[in-house]
Amino acid sequence: MRALPTKRPLWRGLGVIAAFLVLGFAASNAGALNLGDLLNNAGKAVEVGKSAFKAGKAAVRAAEDITPEQEYYIGRAVAASILAKYRPWQNQEANQYLNLLGQTLALASSKPQTYGGYHFLVLDSEEINAFGCPGGLILVTRGLLRCCRTEDQVAAVLAHEIGHVALQHGLGAIKQSRFLELGKVLAVEGAHHAGGNVAALTSTFGGTVGDITQTLLVNGYSRSQEAAADKASAQNLGALGYDPKALIQVLEVMKTRLKPGGLDFAKTHPDPADRIEEVQETCGLLAPPQASPPPARQARYLAALQGV
Amino acid sequence: MQGKRWVLVMVLVLGAAALAWAAETMSVQVKEGRVYAKPSFLSKLQATLPYGAQLQVEGEQGAWRQVGLSGGLQGWIHVSALTEKQVSLQAGRERAASGASSEEMSLAGKGFNKQVENSYRSSNQGLNYAAVDNMERGYPVTPEQVDKFVQAGGLHVTEGGGQ
Numbered sequence: 001m002r003a004l005p006t007k008r009p010l011w012r013g014l015g016v017i018a019a020f021l022v023l024g025f026a027a028s029n030a031g032a033l034n035l036g037d038l039l040n041n042a043g044k045a046v047e048v049g050k051s052a053f054k055a056g057k058a059a060v061r062a063a064e065d066i067t068p069e070q071e072y073y074i075g076r077a078v079a080a081s082i083l084a085k086y087r088p089w090q091n092q093e094a095n096q097y098l099n100l101l102g103q104t105l106a107l108a109s110s111k112p113q114t115y116g117g118y119h120f121l122v123l124d125s126e127e128i129n130a131f132g133c134p135g136g137l138i139l140v141t142r143g144l145l146r147c148c149r150t151e152d153q154v155a156a157v158l159a160h161e162i163g164h165v166a167l168q169h170g171l172g173a174i175k176q177s178r179f180l181e182l183g184k185v186l187a188v189e190g191a192h193h194a195g196g197n198v199a200a201l202t203s204t205f206g207g208t209v210g211d212i213t214q215t216l217l218v219n220g221y222s223r224s225q226e227a228a229a230d231k232a233s234a235q236n237l238g239a240l241g242y243d244p245k246a247l248i249q250v251l252e253v254m255k256t257r258l259k260p261g262g263l264d265f266a267k268t269h270p271d272p273a274d275r276i277e278e279v280q281e282t283c284g285l286l287a288p289p290q291a292s293p294p295p296a297r298q299a300r301y302l303a304a305l306q307g308v
Numbered sequence: 309m310q311g312k313r314w315v316l317v318m319v320l321v322l323g324a325a326a327l328a329w330a331a332e333t334m335s336v337q338v339k340e341g342r343v344y345a346k347p348s349f350l351s352k353l354q355a356t357l358p359y360g361a362q363l364q365v366e367g368e369q370g371a372w373r374q375v376g377l378s379g380g381l382q383g384w385i386h387v388s389a390l391t392e393k394q395v396s397l398q399a400g401r402e403r404a405a406s407g408a409s410s411e412e413m414s415l416a417g418k419g420f421n422k423q424v425e426n427s428y429r430s431s432n433q434g435l436n437y438a439a440v441d442n443m444e445r446g447y448p449v450t451p452e453q454v455d456k457f458v459q460a461g462g463l464h465v466t467e468g469g470g471q
Contacts, residue, residue: 067395068337069359070420076440077428083436088443099447104454107349107465113389115338115359121443137443151461186418202427205420209428241463294462 062179063171068115068135071171075116075135077209078170078216082131082139085217089122089142097304098122101151102138102158108239109159110232111166118165120158122308127264128257131216132161132229134170144265145308147253151301152246152293156233160247163232169225173215178208220268230275231282238286245283251276334373336361337391343383347372350455350465354383360395 066074089095102120106112118136123129125141132138138161148154164170181204185197215221221229234244251272258266269275341357347369355377357363363385367374372384429437458465 067419068391069395072339073420073422073425076425076437077435079440079443080435080437083439084434088439092447096447100449100453100457103449104457104463104465107454111388112349112386113338113342116444117339119443119447121439137440182419198423198427201420201424202431205424205428206432208420239466240458291462294460297461300461 062176063168063174065179066171066174071168072115072135074205074208074212075133075137075170077205078133078212079131079137079139081209081213082133082216086123086125086139086141089124091122091307094122094304094308095120097300098140098154098158101155102162105155105159105236105240106136106162109162109166109236114165118162128254129265129268130157130161132164132170133216134165134168134212136162136165138162138165142308144254145305147250147257148305149249149253150246150293151297152237152242153250154301154305155237155240155242156247156250159233159236160229162236163229164221164225166232167225167228169221169229170212170216172225173212173221174208175211178204178211181207216268218268223270226270226275227278230279234279234282234286241289243289244286245288247279248276248283251279332364332366333362334365334375334390334392335395336363336385336389337393337395338389341385341389343375343377343385345383347374347384348465349386350451350458351384353451354381357385363390 098120103118106118114136116135116137118138120138120140122145123139123141126143127141128143128147130138130140130144138158140157140161144157145154148157181200185200185204188197220226230247233247237244237246254265255272255276258264258272260266336357336359339359341359341361342353343355343357345352345354363373363375365373366376366382369384371387373387373390374382374384377383429435457463
C-alpha cells in the first residue's frame with residue numbers, strides 16, 4: 001500500500017485536468033470518430049493522461065502487455081522466417097480449402113478474432129510438421145496432411161495450431177530481456193512524445209522474432225503447452241460437431257511415421273503415444289458427435305486434398 | 309474560496325464522467341471489428357469497424373457484447389475483438405496516413421508496428437514477406453462460404469463462438 005498525499009494544492013489538480021482536456025480535445029479533433037459529447041471527451045482525456053504516465057514507467061513487462069497489433073507484426077515476421085526455409089505449396093484449391101476449414105474452426109475456438117485474422121498455408125515439404133505463428137498465421141506441411149484421411153483429422157491438426165495461437169504460446173517464448181528493452185524504448189517515447197526510436201525498436205523486434213522462430217523450428221514448446229493445445233483442439237472439434245477423437249487418429253498415424261531422433265516434428269513434440277493418452281482423457285469428457293458425417297464432408301476433403 | 313469550490317465540483321463531475329466512461333466504453337483491438345445483427349458469427353454482418361474505434365457496450369450475452377452504432381443501429385461484437393484499454397491514438401494514425409514524419413508515425417501504434425516491420429524487412433532481405441502477404445490475401449473466405457461449409461458438412465457453430 002502506498003500512502004496517499006495528505007495535502008494536494010487544488011490548483012495543481014486543476015492543471016492536471018486542464019492538461020487532460022487539452023490532450024483529449026486534441027485527440028478528438030484530429031480523430032476519425034465523432035464521439036461528440038463532453039462525457040466521452042472527459043473520459044478519453046483521462047485515459048490519454050493515464051497511458052502517458054504509464055509509458056513513463058515500464059509499459060511492457062510481459063507477454064500480456066503485447067497488443068494484438070504488435071502480436072500481428074511479430075507473427076508476420078516469424079512466418080516470413082519460416083517461409084524462407086519452407087516453400088509454399090502452390091495449390092490454390094488445397095490452400096482455399098484449408099482456409100475455409102481453418103477459419104470456420106477459429107470461430108468456435110476460445111479466440112475467434114485476432115488483429116489480422118487466421119490464415120492457413122500448405123508447405124511443400126515431406127516433413128511432418130506444423131507451425132502456429134502469433135496472431136494466427138498457420139503453416140502445415142504436406143507430410144503432415146498425408147497423415148490425415150478425413151476432414152475431421154485435418155481439422156484436428158489445424159485446431160491444435162489454433163490452440164497454440166489462442167493460448168499465445170508463441171509470445172511465451174519471448175525472453176524477459178526483450179520486454180525490458182521494449183519497455184525502455186517506449187518509456188523514452190512516452191516522456192518526450194516524440195516517438196520514433198525505430199532503430200532500437202527494430203533491434204528488439206528482431207530478437208523477439210528470433211526467440212519465437214527458434215522455439216518453433218528447433219526447441220519446440222513445452223510438454224504442458226502441447227497438452228494444452230491438444231485439449232483446445234479436442235474442445236474446438238467438439239464445439240463444431242467434428243469427432244474430437246480425430247486428433248487421436250492422426251496421432252496414431254504419426255506414431256508409425258515419425259522416426260525417433262528425427263529432426264522435424266519428432267524433435268519439437270512429445271511422443272504421440274503419450275499425447276494420445278492425455279487426449280483420450282479430454283475426449284472422455286466431451287460428447288461424441290450426434291450423427292455420422294454426411295458424405296459431402298468426405299467428398300470435399302478428397303476433392304481438395306486427395307493429391308497432397 | 310469560491311474558486312476552490314468550483315474546482316472541487318469540476319473534479320467530482322469529471323471523475324464521475326470518467327468512471328461512467330470506463331465502465332461502458334471498449335475499443336476495437338483488431339484490424340476489422342465485425343459487428344453482427346445477432347450474437348453469432350453466422351448472422352448478418354452489420355458493420356466493420358476500424359482498429360481503435362470506441363464503442364458503448366449496452367448489453368452482454370456470453371462472449372458477445374451488444375453495442376450501439378451510428379444512426380441508432382445496434383449490433384453484436386465478439387469480446388475477443390475488444391479491449392478495455394484505450395488502443396493507440398487515432399489522431400496519430402490519421403497523421404501517419406497523411407504522410408507525417410516518422411516520429412509521429414510510431415505514435416500510431418506504439419512499439420512493433422508497420423514502420424518497424426519495414427525497417428526490419430529492409431535489413432533482412434532473405435525473409436519471405438511476399439509469401440506472407442499472399443497467404444493473408446490470396447485465399448479470402450466470406451461469411452456466406454462459412455455458412456455453406458457448416459451446413460453441407462453437417463456441422464454447427466456453437467452460439468457464442470466458444471468461451
